[in-house]
Amino acid sequence: xxxxxxxxxxxxxxxxxxxxxxxxxxxxxxxxxxxxxxxxxxxxxxxxxxxxxxxxxxxxxxxxxxxxxxxxxxxxxxxxxxxxxxxxxxxxxxxxxxxxxxxxxxxxxxxxxxxxxxxxxxxxxxxxxxxxxxxxxxxxxxxxxxxxxxxxxxxxxxxxxxxxxxxxxxxxxxxxxxxxxxxxxxxxxxxxxxxxxxxxxxxxxxxxxxxxxxxxxxxxxxxxxxxxxxxxxxxxxxxxxxxxxxxxxxxxxxxxxxxxxxxxxxxxxxxxxxxxxxxxxxxxxxxxxxxxxxxxxxxxxxxxxxxxxxxxxxxxxxxxxxxxxxxxxxxxxxxxxxxxxxxxxxxxxxxxxxxxxxxxxx
Amino acid sequence: xxxxxxxxxxxxxxxxxxxxxxxxxxxxxxxxxxxxxxxxxxxxxxxxxxxxxxxxxxxxxxxxxxxxxxxxxxxxxxxxxxxxxxxxxxxxxxxxxxxxxxxxxxxxxxxxxxxxxxxxxxxxxxxxxxxxxxxxxxxxxxxxxxxxxxxxxxxxxxxxxxxxxxxxxxxxxxxxxxxxxxxxxxxxxxxxxxxxxxxxxxxxxxxxxxxxxxxxxxxxxxxxxxxxxxxxxxxxxxxxxxxxxxxxxxxxxxxxxxxxxxxxxxxxxxxxxxxxxxxxxxxxxxxxxxxxxxxxxxxxxxxxxxxxxxxxxxxxxxxxxxxxxxxxxxxxxxxxxxxxxxxxxxxxxxxxxxxxxxxxxx
Numbered sequence: 029x030x031x032x033x034x035x036x037x038x039x040x041x042x043x044x045x046x047x048x049x050x051x052x053x054x055x056x057x058x059x060x061x062x063x064x065x066x067x068x069x070x071x072x073x074x075x076x077x078x079x080x081x082x083x084x085x086x087x088x089x090x091x092x093x094x095x096x097x098x099x100x101x102x103x104x105x106x107x108x109x110x111x112x113x114x115x116x117x118x119x120x121x122x123x124x125x126x127x128x129x130x131x132x133x134x135x136x137x138x139x140x141x142x143x144x145x146x147x148x149x150x151x152x153x154x155x156x157x158x159x160x161x162x163x164x165x166x167x168x169x170x171x172x173x174x175x176x177x178x179x180x181x182x183x184x185x186x187x188x189x190x191x192x193x194x195x196x197x198x199x200x201x202x203x204x205x206x207x208x209x210x211x212x213x214x215x216x217x218x219x220x221x222x223x224x225x226x227x228x229x230x231x232x233x234x235x236x237x238x239x240x241x242x243x244x245x246x247x248x249x250x251x252x253x254x255x256x257x258x259x260x261x262x263x264x265x266x267x268x269x270x271x272x273x274x275x276x277x278x279x280x281x282x283x284x285x286x287x288x289x290x291x292x293x294x295x296x297x298x299x300x301x302x303x304x305x306x307x308x309x310x311x312x313x314x315x316x317x318x319x320x321x322x323x324x325x326x327x328x329x330x331x332x333x334x335x336x337x338x339x340x341x342x343x344x345x346x347x348x349x350x351x352x353x354x355x356x357x358x359x360x361x362x363x364x365x366x367x368x369x370x371x372x373x374x375x376x377x378x379x380x381x382x383x384x385x386x387x388x389x390x
Numbered sequence: 391x392x393x394x395x396x397x398x399x400x401x402x403x404x405x406x407x408x409x410x411x412x413x414x415x416x417x418x419x420x421x422x423x424x425x426x427x428x429x430x431x432x433x434x435x436x437x438x439x440x441x442x443x444x445x446x447x448x449x450x451x452x453x454x455x456x457x458x459x460x461x462x463x464x465x466x467x468x469x470x471x472x473x474x475x476x477x478x479x480x481x482x483x484x485x486x487x488x489x490x491x492x493x494x495x496x497x498x499x500x501x502x503x504x505x506x507x508x509x510x511x512x513x514x515x516x517x518x519x520x521x522x523x524x525x526x527x528x529x530x531x532x533x534x535x536x537x538x539x540x541x542x543x544x545x546x547x548x549x550x551x552x553x554x555x556x557x558x559x560x561x562x563x564x565x566x567x568x569x570x571x572x573x574x575x576x577x578x579x580x581x582x583x584x585x586x587x588x589x590x591x592x593x594x595x596x597x598x599x600x601x602x603x604x605x606x607x608x609x610x611x612x613x614x615x616x617x618x619x620x621x622x623x624x625x626x627x628x629x630x631x632x633x634x635x636x637x638x639x640x641x642x643x644x645x646x647x648x649x650x651x652x653x654x655x656x657x658x659x660x661x662x663x664x665x666x667x668x669x670x671x672x673x674x675x676x677x678x679x680x681x682x683x684x685x686x687x688x689x690x691x692x693x694x695x696x697x698x699x700x701x702x703x704x705x706x707x708x709x710x711x712x713x714x715x716x717x718x719x720x721x722x723x724x725x726x727x728x729x730x731x732x733x734x735x736x737x738x739x740x741x742x743x744x745x746x747x748x749x750x751x752x
Contacts, residue, residue, distance in 0.1 A: 126492035126515045129583065131723060135488060140676055148718045149676045153488045167679035221491065223583055223722035223729075232719070314502055314511045317529035356510045357594070357729070360585035361493060367585075367719070367728040 056114045056191025057198075064190065064200045065105040067176075070210060070242050070263045077102065077185040079244070080259070087255030092246050099179035100218050101230055101243025105201045106175050110192030112166040113138060113175070115152040118159040119183040127221045127361045130154050133182040137224040138164045139235070141174040141204070146235040149175075151224055174201060178226040181219035182247070205240035207390050209233075209381070210263055212256075213271030216307070218245025221360035222370060229370045229377070236378055239267075239385070250275040252284035257291040266390050267299055268292055269381070273306035274363075278324035285332035289343060298342060300384050303333050304377070305348035307369070311362025318362075342388070346380050418476045418525075418553030419560075426552065426562045427467040429538075432572060432604050432625045439464065439547040441606070442621070449617030454608050461541035462580050463592055463605025467563045468537050472554030474528040475500060475537070477514040480521040481545040489583045489723045492516050495544040499586040500526045501597070503536040503566070508597040511537075513586055536563060540588040543581035544609070567602035569752050571595075571743070572625055574618075575633030578669070580607025583722035584732060591732045591739070598740055601629075601747070612637040614646035619653040628752050629661055630654055631743070635668035636725075640686035647694035651705060660704060662746050665695050666739070667710040669731070673724025680724075704750070708742050 062076050073081035079102065082093040115136060124133035131137070136152035150165035164177075179185050192198045211217050211230045219228030226232070234241035244260070250272035260268070270288065273281060289301055305326045312319030326348055333345045351373055352358035358369030365373060424438055435443035441464065444455040477498060486495035493499070498514035512527035526539075541547050554560045573579050573592045581590030588594070596603035606622070612634035622630070632650065635643060651663060667688045674681030688710055695707045713735055714720035720731030727735060 124492075126497060126517065127585070129491055129722060130486075130488035142675075147675050148672050148721070148724065150673065151489075151723045153723070155488065165676055168676045169678060173676075221585055223489070223585070227719060227728070310510050311512065313504075313509050314527055314530045314535075316531060357589060357733070359510070360491060360729075361513045361515070362510065366589070367722075367730040368733045369729075371719070371730045 055194065056112070057194050057196075058116055058189040058191045059198050061104045061188035061190055065203060066102060067105050067203045067205065067240070068102040068242055070244060077179065077188075085255065085259045088259060089249065089253060091249045092256060095218070095246040095249060097184040098182055098218070099185040100181045100228065100245055102179045102185070103231075104177040104179070104188065104190065105203060106177075106190065106198060107172055107201045108175065108192050108196055108198045109170065109172050110196035110198065111168045111170055112163060112193055113150070114161065114163045114191035115177065116159070116161045116189040116191065117152065118186040119157070119180055120186065121157050122183060123157045124182065125220065127364055128182060129223050131224045132219060132222050134180045135224065136164075136180060137178050137226045139176045139178070139226055146176065148226070174204070176204070178231060181222065181225045181228055203240060205234050205238060207239050207266040207385070208264060209239050209241045209267045209269060210244055210260065210265045211241060211269040211271060212244045212250060212260055214245060214250040214274040215247035215364060216245070216274060217243060217250070217271050218247045219243070220247060221364040221366050223367050227367050227370060229373055232370065232374055233378060233381065236374065237382060239381070248275055251280055252276055252288045254287060254291075257288045261291045261295040265296065265299060267385055268296070268301045269304065270301065271304040273304070273325050273329050276325065278321065278328050281325050281328040282332060285329060286336055289336050289340065293340060298388070300342050300344060300388050300390070301340070302344045302346060302381065302384060303329070304346045305329055305351070307351045307365065307373070308348050309363055310356050310359045313356060344380070344384050346377060351376055417556065418474070419556050419558075420478055420551040420553045421560050423466045423550035423552055427565060428464060429467050429565045429567065429602070430464040430604055432606060439541065439550075447617065447621045450621060451611065451615060453611045454618060457580070457608040457611060459546040460544055460580070461547040462543045462590065462607055464541045464547070465593075466539040466541070466550065466552065467565060468539070468552065468560060469534055469563045470537065470554050470558055470560045471532065471534050472558035472560065473530045473532055474525060474555055475512070476523065476525045476553035477539065478521070478523045478551040478553065479514065480548040481519070481542055482548065483519050484545060485519045486544065487582065489726055490544060491585050493586045494581060494584050496542045497586065498526070498542060499540050499588045501538045501540070501588055508538065510588070536566070538566070540593060543584065543587045543590055565602060567596050567600060569601050569628045569747070570626060571601050571603045571629045571631060572606055572622065572627045573603060573631040573633060574606045574612060574622055576607060576612040576636040577609035577726060578607070578636060579605060579612070579633050580609040581605070582609060583726040583728055585729050589729050589732060591735055594732065594736055595740060595743065598736065599744060601743070610637055613642055614638055614650045616649060616653075619650045623653045623657040627658065627661060629747055629750075630658070630663045631666065632663065633666040635666070635687050635691050638687065640683065640690050643687050643690040644694060647691060648698055651698050651702065655702060660750070662704050662706060662750050662752070663702075664706045664708060664743065664746060665691070666708045667691055667713070669713045669727065669735070670710050671725055672718050672721045675718060706742070706746050708739060713738055
């Protein structure tokens with residue numbers, strides 16, 4: 029009997045110790061991301077995870093306002109010596125569209141700097157459409173790690189907490205990127221159909237050039253409205269990329285392009301403005317209606333930009349030619365570049381940006 | 391009063407005419423895909439949309455059986471002169487994992503041959519997890535179109551109907567691909583995280599080489615079990631690609647590789663067998679546990695293959711080196727190549743396959 033009790037006691041202590049050990053190995057100390065550095069905003073806002081304080085711009089369309097609550101292009105900059113990193117985060121209840129992954133839409137991904145390069149370290153996988161917790165990276169070597177955690181592309185982020193092991197240091201880091209480049213555009217800029225947040229093309233452009241590239245993608249709604257042009261013109265940018273042809277009708281392209289460029293130019297007399305034609309939609313490979321519309325959009329845009337370039341020496345054009353390659357495999361759905369299409373866009377846009385900004389001493 | 395009645399009558403007739411016209415423009419005549427040609431099966435089955443009749447192979451693990459009900463790699467081959475094509479289809483009620491799009495998991499995509507090349511034409515977007523209807527392509531030029539409609543990658547397909555305009559011809563076409571190459575592998579072969587079905591790498595390899603490449607990807611379950619090896623050996627193939635390292639533990643790699651190769655070889659004395667190391671998981675960039683495991687898997691696989699190659703003159707190895715590039719952007723979640731990673735895999739695997747099969751006169 030005593031032996032049995034003693035055995036039970038040993039068993040109980042063993043279970044307790046194992047549980048405590050397990051807890052020690054898997055537990056995290058969480059810190060609110062609001063105590064760290066948020067990068068990727070065009071303007072500061074009271075709503076931490078919104079891209080813009082749209083209350084300050086009452087004239088912009090409601091759909092644009094709603095989309096600017098999405099955390100596309102935002103990231104948390106921090107440093108830690110933890111050997112594992114977790115995240116707890118909440119988003120709005122919406123789920124992904126049929127052309128995107130849940131990781132891209134409402135999940136997150138982590139990059140760590142190694143030998144001067146930002147390198148993929150892990151994803152925060154959502155398992156529900158609202159609040160989630162996930163171990164993003166584990167079993168890492170000891171030592172300091174400079175981190176960027178990219179927030180959900182196509183959802184409103186409500187809260188983010190970053191977890192590290194007990195006793196580890198977790199501190200805010202300054203924005204690692206210099207000079208501000210705004211990318212105003214459609215769902216393609218917004219990030220559909222990148223497979224995770226860090227693969228949206230403005231985010232890749234930022235990591236690959238060192239510029240602070242800001243995502244002002246507004247899915248389906250980049251229509252160059254006058255109020256949006258005025259909002260953009262107020263932003264403290266060193267350069268502007270305009271990738272807003274896909275959402276504008278051919279007529280809107282003709283009516284609105286000059287106003288957008290001139291409104292920005294009035295406030296930024298020397299800033300490079302880089303205009304990009306729409307990618308040739310693969311949906312128009314056989315659908316002649318789609319093909320004709322894109323040809324009209326791009327034709328009208330070319331005419332407007334060339335006309336503006338006669339007076340504007342800092343206005344540049346990147347054409348659609350070969351922008352997503354020539355094998356027709358670079359989109360998810362005929363409209364939205366997949367990660368292959370984005371890679372090809374970057375192969376054309378990145379050297380153009382580097383050359384143009386370099387020539388301006390930026 | 392008479393005037394009002396007359397106006398109402400004109401209005402009513404106008405609405406009626408417009409509705410009839412709209413119906414004529416948008417209505418489709420649907421044909422069951424079972425009347426057309428299904429390609430991509432390793433063996434014929436009674437269950438039209440299942441890859442294998444697993445009843446014939448009682449020894450294979452239940453998880454493998456379940457995954458072989460997924461329609462990964464299957465496509466409908468047909469020809470039509472319709473200027474628009476629609477699809478009605480039903481799948482099981484399951485939805486996509488967090489690393490895949492709904493289009494890839496339970497949707498479809500259409501390719502049409504142009505100038506001897508298969509070219510993207512449209513997607514069938516799911517809006518529910520069960521039965522859907524979608525116009526895949528419209529406003530196409532008149533004339534014959536040779537079509538391939540790829541079925542859902544990660545779901546059991548229950549029915550497919552293809553719609554064309556009234557009066558248009560819709561006929562079965564023979565399989566456009568020649569010679570049979572089986573690709574046995576993990577979720578990477580199965581198609582996670584291709585952004586749509588036609589971008590899974592076996593499908594791209596097929597279109598880009600003209601070989602009939604068959605997808606035997608079994609997500610998470612490509613573990614080279616003896617019963618699976620025996621099933622594979624019964625298949626009437628001209629070549630075999632073994633991309634099954636990612637799911638097998640380092641010990642399983644050592645214990646099972648020789649049996650898999652030798653079991654196939656016993657039934658196919660001259661067929662090329664192309665073994666592929668696991669991609670270097672980007673999840674192991676900082677997680678040393680993941681990195682070590684992949685290194686062990688690949689090290690053990692290399693040893694086994696090299697030992698087998700001493701006696702087997704038709705056994706080839708594609709190494710992991712640079713298989714998904716060197717910028718660490720080629721995966722969705724650290725494990726599964728995105729479309730960029732698949733493109734890089736193909737840049738290495740495609741020339742290897744062409745060279746090896748060419749040297750065998752296949």
